[in-house]
Amino acid sequence: MIFNQLLVNGIIAGSIYSLIASGFSLIYSANRFVHFAHGTVAAAGAYMLYTLFTLWGVPFYIAAISTIIGTALLGIFIFGGIYRTLQKRKSSVIILMIASLGILILLENTLLLTFGGDVKTIGFLEVVKGTEIFGAIITPLQQVIVGVSVISFAALWIFVKYTKQGKIMRAVADNLELAKINGINTKKVQYIGFGIGSALAGLAGVLIALEQNVNPTMGTGLMLKGFTGAIIGGITSLPGAVLGSYLLGIIENFGIWYLPSGYKDAIAFVLLLLFLLVRPQGILGIKKGVRQ
Amino acid sequence: MKNILDIKNLNTGYGELQVLKNVTLLLEKGNITILMGPNGAGKSTLLKSIFSLTDYIGGHITFEGEDITNNKAHTLLKKGVAFVSQGKVNFGTLSVRDNILLGAHRVTDKKEVQKRLEKMFLHFPVLKEKQKQYAFSLSGGEQQLLSIARALMSNPKLLLMDEPSLGLAPKLVKEMFEHIKNIRDNFNTTILIVEHNIKSLFDIADTACILVQGEVVVHDVCEKVKNSDIMKKVFVGSLE
Numbered sequence: 001m002i003f004n005q006l007l008v009n010g011i012i013a014g015s016i017y018s019l020i021a022s023g024f025s026l027i028y029s030a031n032r033f034v035h036f037a038h039g040t041v042a043a044a045g046a047y048m049l050y051t052l053f054t055l056w057g058v059p060f061y062i063a064a065i066s067t068i069i070g071t072a073l074l075g076i077f078i079f080g081g082i083y084r085t086l087q088k089r090k091s092s093v094i095i096l097m098i099a100s101l102g103i104l105i106l107l108e109n110t111l112l113l114t115f116g117g118d119v120k121t122i123g124f125l126e127v128v129k130g131t132e133i134f135g136a137i138i139t140p141l142q143q144v145i146v147g148v149s150v151i152s153f154a155a156l157w158i159f160v161k162y163t164k165q166g167k168i169m170r171a172v173a174d175n176l177e178l179a180k181i182n183g184i185n186t187k188k189v190q191y192i193g194f195g196i197g198s199a200l201a202g203l204a205g206v207l208i209a210l211e212q213n214v215n216p217t218m219g220t221g222l223m224l225k226g227f228t229g230a231i232i233g234g235i236t237s238l239p240g241a242v243l244g245s246y247l248l249g250i251i252e253n254f255g256i257w258y259l260p261s262g263y264k265d266a267i268a269f270v271l272l273l274l275f276l277l278v279r280p281q282g283i284l285g286i287k288k289g290v291r292q
Numbered sequence: 293m294k295n296i297l298d299i300k301n302l303n304t305g306y307g308e309l310q311v312l313k314n315v316t317l318l319l320e321k322g323n324i325t326i327l328m329g330p331n332g333a334g335k336s337t338l339l340k341s342i343f344s345l346t347d348y349i350g351g352h353i354t355f356e357g358e359d360i361t362n363n364k365a366h367t368l369l370k371k372g373v374a375f376v377s378q379g380k381v382n383f384g385t386l387s388v389r390d391n392i393l394l395g396a397h398r399v400t401d402k403k404e405v406q407k408r409l410e411k412m413f414l415h416f417p418v419l420k421e422k423q424k425q426y427a428f429s430l431s432g433g434e435q436q437l438l439s440i441a442r443a444l445m446s447n448p449k450l451l452l453m454d455e456p457s458l459g460l461a462p463k464l465v466k467e468m469f470e471h472i473k474n475i476r477d478n479f480n481t482t483i484l485i486v487e488h489n490i491k492s493l494f495d496i497a498d499t500a501c502i503l504v505q506g507e508v509v510v511h512d513v514c515e516k517v518k519n520s521d522i523m524k525k526v527f528v529g530s531l532e
Contacts, residue, residue, distance in 0.1 A: 167390050168397060174383040181343065181375050182394055182442065183366035 001135030006253045008136040014249025015149035016204055016211075018242040020226030021233070022153060023200035025241035026160075027075075028230070029173030030193030033096040037078065037103035039223025040111075041198050045071040045205025046214045047111055050120050060124055068202040075198020076191055078103060084187075104220065111216035119213035145207050152203060153242050156196070160238060169193065173236055224265070228272040234285025243283060296321045296450055296482050297342075302351035304341040310349060311337040313506040319450070319499075324476055324483045326493050326514070329503035329526060335486040336378060338503065339452045343368060343375045355450065366398065374448035376439050378455050378486075384428030388419055391427045391438055395445025405445075412441045415474065433464040437471065444479060451475065453485040465489050469496055494518055502526055 024038045048070045052063035082103060083096055091099075130139035160166035172179045172189045179186055204222070208214075225248065233244025248268060255267040275282065297319040305311045311334045319325055327335050340346050342353055344362050353361045355371060363371070374395075382391050392412055396405050413420035416437050422430060427438060436456055443451060456472065457465040469489075473496040475481050487493050494500070494514050501511040502522055510522050517523055 164397065167386065167394070170386055171383045171390075171394055174385050175381065178377065178381050178383065180365055181345070181377055183364075183369040183398060183446075184394075185366065
């Protein structure tokens, strides 16, 4: 039964990673640069929930929805205030990536300065005994995490695959220059990408805050997992990013059954390196040059 | 009004590099104009400059009497100028149908969009047949037709085409030129086309313009350009 438990643990971890990875993938697709501060937006979301719910006593669901809206606005602000300004100055993607590292450090330290370095707990749910499914124990909260993650992804998938705005986003992701020639407002698409992607990070922040403790540097770890999930699944492919995240969660959890748990991050990095060496386009990514 | 596009003393380039030098060109409504010249003459740059894809230095572009200098793509499309860029460029990971529909993404009247889509399928039956396939799975010729169909979805009065025959087999090149002729006749579109396969294009084009080192050296009816000394020099590639 240990196999089932490890699988379930992997799926739970993968659900969180996939929220980060799908948001990251959406932002990357629309903008073509690596927004490393994405994980910290999720951490900021966890702190927003902590402030609203735990400190100010706002009802939980209102606090959670406000957090998601808050992170979406934070993402839009980061894009409009920093990246867009740099883009106007014709900065290269390398400069934007360095800026994203700067934003990551700034946000993390702002959280540290405001809330201190000690871990915070939300305390919304009492610790309850989980239910047994196929011999694996899963708590109600963990069931909610998996459910919310799957529903969010399904909604996102329907949006990008079937709506007009979603198709426009995919067109921008596919070929930015051509999208411009076709009169597509690429700037608007970039803002929407940042808004939706950051809202997903906020949702991940809420779920993590409920499941684990909150600390200022949690964003970096989340980003690395989301980034790895997106890379191994295919960075511009949303289903790829989700698939990669679940795969990462499962491999990590099986890995630490055989290795000390401290190797968890190492497993993620080995997987990332292997994919970059053997299949850089990821599982579902399309090899460059094939599509045209 | 007989003239549709009036370019006056246009100077553009890329960053520090100036490519077009005082380009002046007048296009008449309903004509097909070939834009030719040696490699690096600035032919593609001229098309891109009309679409504000280069760095502007000076000059004016007027479309149907209205100044369109430095207008963005969406404004140009609205006014009736469309651009088919070089090299079978499509949104490869979107379906053929979605690719065509994106050409009219700013048109809000759904019936009108459907009407235009059906017109495209009528003129390019191969695209109707393969409408559900990914664009990247089409052959070279089909991809080129797809990018033309997408451009036509905006109902352009002026169509700019950058080497539509690039990379096509000789038989397909002939077919492509037939399509271009049909576009002028059936869609009532003026066409400015950059092309290297000029010999067969002379049969369908009305005027020809030769660009050398960013300057217009001749622009006249095809018959005259065809027999000119400059033309011979361009053909043998000795014009510097």
